[in-house]
Amino acid sequence: MSIKFTNDHEWVETNDGTSTVGITNYAQEQLGDVVFVDLPEVGDTFEQGEETGVIESVKAASEVFAPVSGEIIEINEALNDDPALINSSAEGDGWMYKIKLSDAVQLDELLDKGAYTSFTEELE
Amino acid sequence: MNQSSDTPTTPEETDTPVKHVPLDALHRELDAKMVPFAGYDMPVQYPAGIMAEHNHTRDQASLFDVSHMGQVEIIGPASDQALERLVVGDITSLKSGKTCYTMFTNEQGGILDDLMVTRQANLLYLVINAACKEADIAHLQKHLGSDHDIRVLEDRALLALQGPSACEVLSRYAPAARHMNFMSAATLRISDIDCLITRSGYTGEDGYEISISADAADTLARLLLDEPEVEPGGLGARDSLRLEAGLCLFGNDIDPTTTPIEAGLKWTISKRRREQGGFPGSDIILQQLKDGPPRLRVGIAPQGRAPARAHTEITDTAGSVIGEITSGGFGPTLGGPVAMGYVKQEFSKHGTDINLLIRGKSHPAKITSPVFVKHNYFKG
Numbered sequence: 001m002s003i004k005f006t007n008d009h010e011w012v013e014t015n016d017g018t019s020t021v022g023i024t025n026y027a028q029e030q031l032g033d034v035v036f037v038d039l040p041e042v043g044d045t046f047e048q049g050e051e052t053g054v055i056e057s058v059k060a061a062s063e064v065f066a067p068v069s070g071e072i073i074e075i076n077e078a079l080n081d082d083p084a085l086i087n088s089s090a091e092g093d094g095w096m097y098k099i100k101l102s103d104a105v106q107l108d109e110l111l112d113k114g115a116y117t118s119f120t121e122e123l124e
Numbered sequence: 125m126n127q128s129s130d131t132p133t134t135p136e137e138t139d140t141p142v143k144h145v146p147l148d149a150l151h152r153e154l155d156a157k158m159v160p161f162a163g164y165d166m167p168v169q170y171p172a173g174i175m176a177e178h179n180h181t182r183d184q185a186s187l188f189d190v191s192h193m194g195q196v197e198i199i200g201p202a203s204d205q206a207l208e209r210l211v212v213g214d215i216t217s218l219k220s221g222k223t224c225y226t227m228f229t230n231e232q233g234g235i236l237d238d239l240m241v242t243r244q245a246n247l248l249y250l251v252i253n254a255a256c257k258e259a260d261i262a263h264l265q266k267h268l269g270s271d272h273d274i275r276v277l278e279d280r281a282l283l284a285l286q287g288p289s290a291c292e293v294l295s296r297y298a299p300a301a302r303h304m305n306f307m308s309a310a311t312l313r314i315s316d317i318d319c320l321i322t323r324s325g326y327t328g329e330d331g332y333e334i335s336i337s338a339d340a341a342d343t344l345a346r347l348l349l350d351e352p353e354v355e356p357g358g359l360g361a362r363d364s365l366r367l368e369a370g371l372c373l374f375g376n377d378i379d380p381t382t383t384p385i386e387a388g389l390k391w392t393i394s395k396r397r398r399e400q401g402g403f404p405g406s407d408i409i410l411q412q413l414k415d416g417p418p419r420l421r422v423g424i425a426p427q428g429r430a431p432a433r434a435h436t437e438i439t440d441t442a443g444s445v446i447g448e449i450t451s452g453g454f455g456p457t458l459g460g461p462v463a464m465g466y467v468k469q470e471f472s473k474h475g476t477d478i479n480l481l482i483r484g485k486s487h488p489a490k491i492t493s494p495v496f497v498k499h500n501y502f503k504g
Contacts, residue, residue: 033175
């Protein structure tokens, strides 16, 4: 099990070839109150970096990108009824989707926790 | 993740240094998120966040700093008649101590800016949009400057106290504020500070706008924020509040290509001005008043949960484009998405089914009144 991060502020937790994806706590703080999450559909396939959906906060719409290539195998339906889960638990219950990895090597290019933390500190 | 749109949405000039409002230090002390807006560094939100600030305004009261807006005085003989050559409003009928909402128009009948005009004993006091300040002042100078003194009040701040508790709070310091009616004005003293107060605002709630000298702004703001009902509110909440109230944002919902008739603002043109005209573009505007405009500003209620932002295309149920959203987002009081925009007149009837093209997908919506949250103004 490993958690990786992108400089687009997604987190990726991988177990047995399947990655759970969400946005980081830093990202939800920047967005503010999340009011709508446009999730992909199960069965959709994405290349790394492709837009998978949108998170809408009161003030803005933000695109979410696939941190790795693969096929969506599950989405977090709870976000449809309670999009604010992203605010209360961005890196836990506010996960967005699970994607079956097509190329595990892509994980090596992502940031580890320390590198991501340094990255966000530079943005402040 | 990539933030693709942000409120406020005024394009920024990069070559001019950003200006600071008199309350800049207070905003930073309150840990506001500051963003450049119309050339000023302004608080878009405080740590409570837009949703909480919005709800607090509807429940109690919020203090907004709107000192970026332009404040101008016109002094001179028959300044009311002179101003009427530039705006659609009935300024000569405006009584002393009263305020009206009106618009500068161009020769095509388009809106150059919307503004508030207050008649004081010997002058007209104007509040104009920050982004239009320079152009408006040049416009006033050009047309009125030879006979009138156009005074730009650079050393004034403007605070808006908005919400159902605003009256109770302000009356503690200035008891006469309680009896002011919506769209009236008074000069009152609050703790030795001279305030020009109008009972008006941009939230749909009861409230006041308070003009004070820049060096007194910090003292007055802290005084009001110390009241138990009052919390600071940023431009983000101000935008969602005015959107739910159906109030136009210049640059989004009204601009030089939209007429007051298309914008649903014909109520600002009095009977006398409809009969006499005499404002820029009056031939076009009065023709539209008679025949109906080709398109109309309407409220738009998306039927799903997805907010539709400005520039979202509107189609009829058959898929033909019939208009565009000009402001849209999430309405915290409504608990759902809310928008306004323009559609061809034949689609403007309330209840009409339409579709919104959000990121390439068609989402059902209905035409409504732009006033999603009932106005709560004090009319005596």
